[in-house]
Amino acid sequence: MDAQLAGPLLGTLVDGRLRIRAVVAQTAMATVHAAVDERLGRTVALKVVHPPQPRRGQAAPFDAERFAEAATGLARLTHPNVAAFYGQGQHDGLPYLVTEFVRGRTLRDVLAERGRLSPAEALAVTEQVLAALAAAHRIGLVHRSVKPENIMVAEAPGGGHDLTEAVIKVTDLGLADAVEAGGAEPSITAAYVAPEFVSDGRVDARGDVYSTGIVLFELLTGRAPYHGERPVEVAWQHVERDVPAPSQLAAGPPVLDDLVASATRRAPAARFMDAGAMLSAVQSARHGLADATTRMRQVAQETMVVSQVQPADRPSWARLHDEPAEPRTRTMTAASATTGLLEQGRQQYARLMGDPRGRMGLLAGAVALVLLVLVGGYYLAFGRYDTTPQLVNLTKQEAEATLRGAGLEFTYAKAQFREDVPKDVVLVQDPAAGADVVSGGTVTLTLSAGPERYTVPDVSGKPWDQAVADLQAEPLKLKPVKLAEKYSDLVPKGSVLETLPKAGAEVEVGAQVKVVLSKGRAPVTVPSVEGKPLAEARKILEELGLRVEVEQVDADKPFETVVKQEPVLGTGVERGTVVKLQVSKNAQGTVMPELRNWGCGDAENHLAGMGLRVEIRGVRGDKNQYRVERQFPNAGFPLQPGQRVVLRCERR
Structure with a gap:
């Protein structure tokens, strides 16, 4: 990353410590500046994100909190092939990220200079890119913009051009997530x-x-697989066409065609599951390529003729300093050695043909040799092979039974998720149906793992942030949404009460999960009124802002004594909540209720309903204009059916 350009922010001090020195690159999402951290004395890359644009026709205000949350997540990623993340912030209303300043060239610059790379170099570069992406995928980060412009190449010291010795750094990891979290539409390159x-x-x-498979294709061939006049035309070719084999454009070993094909299959479930899986395949390919190269060198060395070139055959300027000017005795050359062997063969043949028994033995030997060659050739070409049966679309049990019947072994590759194929049905077989397989050999089967479904984790009782992290973790990537908040006596405020779907339910990758959070304990604590007279219980509850519903039940408690309440003692409720009271209707245990401050008419009706004779004193006119001042007998006094009671009333 070489600082070359000046910009409007040149010389600006950001966050009181980052002095901008130059513009080094501009992308669709951000402008990259070279800046000096004056506090630490180091050069950093400062990426100022462009102002948010409307997303698909809708307004997109910048969400600083979500941007900061997404950017801070990058601090968890530490890897030698990733440009290190140092921090984030805002300058003049625009968000920015601070990362390691990588000294080198982009992979795009390398390709512009060299056209394409050798297979060994292409695999070496791809291996380091995948190592960086695998580290990101393990913590749930997805790059979403893998391309040569975001891959930095720090070539080996000394200016060598062999990229197998270069250090690769992946940049802009997490930038797309941060930009999207801030409210803008992340840029995607159609190629x-x-x-x-x-x-x-x-x-x-x-x-x-x-995307990494497309980059590998370009490294091997020097061009992207698809072209068009407009980006949208290029983008739809990815949907409608398979990526061609690199060997169609540039000669290379078949393993590279297989790598590109496996990485760029149009159905996501048919590809490598993540960068870690592809990394293993690339490393195997590199080792195989290195072993093949070593074997070729060994064969070349073994077939070289060990001979000495006569000093006299050299021009005078090319002789070694200790070689004599006159020729020495020649050692045996390959030609002379071959001539000697042929002469010995001719002599042995002449002796055999001069003896009748020798001629017969030679003829018998020749016949036997011909038969051996014919039989052995047939066996090597045809006899030791069987035809691989058709196994695709069979169930696992059917495929195993078919292979056992054919005398073949079987093994399994990693299963692949498929929405349209039931679980344990054969997707791929190697060798293919109809191909030759060694008798008793092994056929590799790839089964369907069925639709990609995962179990909703139990996040009950966890704080919102931790629940979100659990739900969004790989491979779930669920989308938590706050549904509502409810009071709870057991779960702290802000923690999860339940989820919809509930924990243990199976959902698709990226499905929406509604989360119900606790509002904490309700503001009113229900007291205990069991054993109290109804009038007293009613007064206590209504003073707390609660409503009372009464149900009379058979019980051995005195009349209108509270036998049971719901909710029970200590429950947290809101004001206006109904408290249900069960009270005794035992007529044999009737006691005088507390009626003071009741309306005089209401009190009279209540006592009459209890089967008592009521005497009202102090009332002139409408009883509803008076309240009970005294009562005889007092509250709680045992009463007999039909007993006379006295209420003394006064005007309200």
Whole structure:
């Protein structure tokens, strides 16, 4: 990353410590500046994100909190092939990220200079890119913009051009997530976009695998697989066409064709599951390529003729300093050695042909040799092979039974998720149906893992942030949404009460999960009124702002004594909540209720309902204009049915 350009922010001091020195690059999402951290005395890359643009026709205000949350997540990623993340902030209303300043060139610059790379170099570069992406995928980060412009090459000291010794750094990891979290639409380059993003706008770790496969294709061939007049035309070719084999454009070993094909399959479930899986395949390919090269060198060395060139055959300027000017005795050359062997053969043949028994033995030997060659050739070419049966679309049990019947062994590759194929049905077989397989050999089967479904984790009782992290973790990538808040006596405020779907339910990757949070304990604590007279219990509860519903039940308690309440003692409720009271209707245990401050008419009706004779004193006119001042007998006094009671009333 070389600082070359000046810009309007040149010389600006950001966050009181970052002095901008130059503009080094501009992308669709951000402008990259070279800046000096004056506090630490080091050069850093400061990426100022462009102002948010409307997303698909809708307003997109910048969300500083979400941007900061997404950017801070990058601090968890530490890897030698990733440009290190130092921090984030805002300057003049625009968000920015601070990362390691990588000294070197972009992979795009290298390709512009060299056209394409050798297979060994292409694999070496791809291996380091995948190592960086694998570290990101392990913590749930997806790049979403893998392309040569975001891959830095720090070449080996000394200016060598062999990229197998270069250090690769992946930049802009997490930038797309941070930009999207801030309210803007992240930029996607059509030449490297995954088909699923074009068709439905979704992309995960397998999208990074696809883009890396396209980059590998370009490293091997010097060009992208698709071209068009408009980016949208290029993008839809990813959806509608398979990526061609690199060997169609540039000669190379078949293993590279297989790598590109496996990484760029149009169905995400048919690709490598993430960068870690593709990394293993690339490392195997590199080792295989290195072993093949070593074997070729060994064969070349073994077939070289060990001979000495006569000093006299050299021009005078090319002789070694200790070689004599006159020729020495020649050692045996390959030609002379071959001539000697042929002469010995001719002599042995002449002796055999001069003896009749020798002639017969030679003829018998020749016949036997011909038969051996014919039989052995047939066996090597045909006899030791069987035809691989058709296994695709069979169930696991059917495929195993078919292979056992054919005398073949079987093994399994990693199962692949498929929405349209039931679990344990054969997707791929190697060798293919109808191909030759060694008798008793092994056929590798790839089974369907069925639709990609995962179990909703139990996040009950966890704080919102931790629950979100659990739900969004790989491979779930669920989308938590706050549904509502409810009071709870057991779960602290801000923690999860329940989820919809509930914990243990199976959902698709990226499904929405509604989360109900606790509002904490309700503001009113229900007291205990069991054993108290109804009038006293009613007064206590209504003073707390609660409503009372009464149900009379058979009980051995005195009349209108509270036998049971719901909610029970200590429960937290809101004001206006109904408290249900069960009270005794035992007529044999009637006691005088507390009626003071009751309306005189209401009190009279209540006592009459208890079967008592009521005498009212102090009332002139409308009883409802008076309240009970005294009562005889007092509250709680045992009463007999039909007993006379006295109420003394006064005007309200």
